[in-house]
Amino acid sequence: MPIIEFKMPKMGESISEATIINWTKNVGDYIEAEETLLEVATDKVDSEVPSPVSGTITEIRFQKDVVVEVGTVLALIDSNGKQEPRSKSQEIITANVESQPEVTKPSNIEFKQVRTNPDAFLSPLIISIAQKENLSVEEVQSIPGSGLDGRIQKSDVFNYLKNRKYPLQSKPISENRQPTTFPKPKINFIEGKDRIVEMDRMRKMIADHMVYSKQTSPHVTSYLEADVTNLVNWRNENKDKFQQKYGEKLTFTPIFIDAVAKAIQDFPLINVSVDEDKIIVHKDINIGMATALPTGNLIVSVVKKANEKDIVSIAKEVNQLAQNARNNKLKPEDIQGSTFTISNVGTFGSLMGTPIINQPEVAILALGIIKKRPEVITTEKGDEIAIRSMMFLSLSFDHRVVDGFLGGSFLKRVGDNLEQFSTNIKI
Template identity: 60%
Template sequence: MTFELKMPKMGESITEGTIINWLIAEGDSFDEGDIILEVATDKVDNEVPASAPGILVKTLFQAKDVVPVGEVIAVLEVSEEVKSSNKTNVSSSAVETSQKKQKTPKRPKPVQQASASTSFSTSNSNTFFSPLVLEIAKEHHISFEELARIPATGHEGRLRKSDVFQYIEEGRPYKFAQPVAEKDPTAYRIPQLQFDKGKGKVIEMDRMRQMIADHMVYSKHTSPHVTAYVEADLTNMVNWRNANKVAFQEKYGERLTFTPLFVEAVAKAVKDFPNINASVDGNNIIVKEDINIGMATALPSGNLIVPVVKNADTKDLKTIASNVNELAGKARENKLAGDDIKGSTFTISNVGTFGSVMGTPIINQPEVAILALGIIKKRPEVIETENGDEIAIRSMMYLSLSFDHRVVDGFLGGSFVRRVADYFEQFDINRDI
């Protein structure tokens, strides 16, 4: 029987996937459980297994192609037994019998050479453009021909978002069959400087590191970053956690780290200042209804990823701890799914786990703020007691909030980070687990 293999849906909010590699070649056979191809969605790579033996007849898309969920990507032949046992799935996606003519895959129109009336020529030979690059091009009415003339700095001639932004800033000098826009003499442009980058071991960025680099450059280009700092006394929280972590694990079967306590307090503060839980859409501010706290987490490769605790403001400490432990475990084992890193509305980064006193984090777009938590360090502090001022050993932490000054002013940013510190300091030492 002949079946159509469709791009699987890797999560509720996933609408497309990028084919990384076909592990079965056209004409080759496969057994049940064999991996047919690898698909990337954002920062998560997924394997698509076969649920029945068969033969890969034809692939309709190649590596690096971005394919919408549900689009036919290959034609398979499976044994007659699949029909009798009603196995209509060959992978994790729905695989339907091909009773209609195979669809011709949609691909970007081929890049044309410049006409004789212009001296422009193709600058980058790689005509694979990421979905975000295509979205930017659509917004600025940039054709595929014009995209192909933008100097590309990515690996293998890949056009990066920063290349497109720089090109737009320069006035789009390579417009195809259009007059070149005049440059604003008062505008600032990045100087084209040549630096001696030195000699040494050359390490090629992996796909995730390239995505992180693009995301960070995009965030700094988009949001004017401002950082506010406060100091918090975490002595009560530290003492309570140390006294109850064993009992907490015995009662709930969950480790009690500081992260669930941080997530709980931050969710409360976000609820107090809802405008910090927002994103920007042109001239509009979208204040999110859900409070989903992303927590920056290091992967075994050294790259960072942001799994998300959904609806953190509605959960008790036991549930938050369970979510945090599960997501951290998945990150360590490279098993995070697409939905695990989707939907964050506010992000925290615990730089204290690396021994950092404080940090100046870059906003996780499209959010408008990110909170960095420094190391908890004991030091002598002056405190007020019934007997007057005294010097005592206290567990102190610096908090730093980077916020988007387009929509978050100093009053909101400062008030929010101060409220988080207040929740840390006012932790109930007599709280029951």
């Protein structure tokens, strides 16, 4: 009887595990080849996984919300299984089996007696999970790591929590907060008027990520006002020709990405990440762009190696990523690997913003709405009042590694690139 192993597929270059969202079939069900059998999530992207063969599901090894590593056998499929109507007794038996709680193998390790490894590296993600689960430093360091060189991975922590019986008593991984006597404010809920909305999975992830970022990086925000009149005029003159020639809409976003990528080349220390007391300088300039989804959530898709692309290539990629985001068709690799992020808050009519850094980056740029207003400008005739298109830029940066000089100089260079953009590009 040919039994086929259905394994967790590799969802992207840097993806080592995924969370099971939903099985579309139950044990005993027949499934066609290429029919969706499983829905999984990696970061904020949900993906459908098809069955490799036609057959009957004989075993499902992992249930909903379990984090599983790539390559792990998830289910078994009898490829000789014929599609037959299931009797009522079979349905009852299957339902009873599936309703049983998942049986986990008892752990042979008594965590209370496990010796800790003080040199174990704890990534920001592991620390975030430890804070949420109230694990101590020693307890996390006692977890055997399955990663490269024994590195502790997310799945290792979840497996430990599943079998945890004797927590080590020690100093917890905390945010170094002092105890407070201030009571938690009471929320007044009026029955019949107010309503409760449960956060969806993506909103919970966004909330955790934002809180973690504020706890990790001391945020400083600098502001700059740029005169983008020439840029606006250039786009208005060329957007129709651009679409006719290249078949793509020319929005402001590709222009912003181009200006930022060029500025990063001049100030490479803004394109870094922090790993404890080490600064990792990234060679590739991968620009993330925050995109609003129809659900109201936000996702950051990434234009890889933006400094190596011209405005036409960037425009095509931006349009494709934005369309995929709106249609929920982004791939895991589309939201991985950003080294700097921009957020166009002007799209929503905001004058400016104070964005939160997208970890593990060290800076994020918000671009406000472009507004026409009278400005004093210097001409050959002297000072004059003219109608100009003005825009605020606001850069939030991690003051651990980016000081005011670097942050201000980089922001000024982005502004200069935007003001001079129209002189560099021709359609």
